[in-house]
Amino acid sequence: MKIKLRHPMLLVALLLVPMGTQAQQQRPQPAAKPPAAKPAEQPAPEPTAPPYEPQLLQLSEIMGSLAYLRTLCGGREAQDWRARMTALIEAEGRTPQRRDRLTAAFNRGFKAYSLTHRSCTEASQEASSRLATEGEVLSRALAGRYGG
Helix, strand or coil: CCCCCCCHHHHHHHHHCCCCCHHHHHCCCCCCCCCCCCCCCCCCCCCCCCCCHHHHHHHHHHHHHHHHHHHHCCCCCCCHHHHHHHHHHHHHCCCHHHHHHHHHHHHHHHHHHHHHCCCCCHHHHHHHHHHHHHHHHHHHHHHHHHCC
């Protein structure tokens, strides 16, 4: 039986929740110590990345590349790629670090093509077509394996 998760991040969150209070009650209580000076607050550790993180970052990079190339060539859906990326960040960017990684991947894809493609050429259109196909295959694989 194949189980499809509607929100795979929910599973990750559930796995990170403490397993109940019984284990906490069995811990010995430390002796009371006088209050010490508070150390500088460190950010909370980031939860373990989901197993599909590398594919999601690759998809983000492809979306950045398409955002640049489709705008360069005047594609009808040029601005849709930014909106799709925003939706992806809202759905998967559970922590500031994760949002930063997704955004950085999008920007890497955008910048990579902006350095080499200054005008819409046959090569730009071919790259755009190839990237769209690669993104579609990748997104279907992600949805098929981890989505609902």
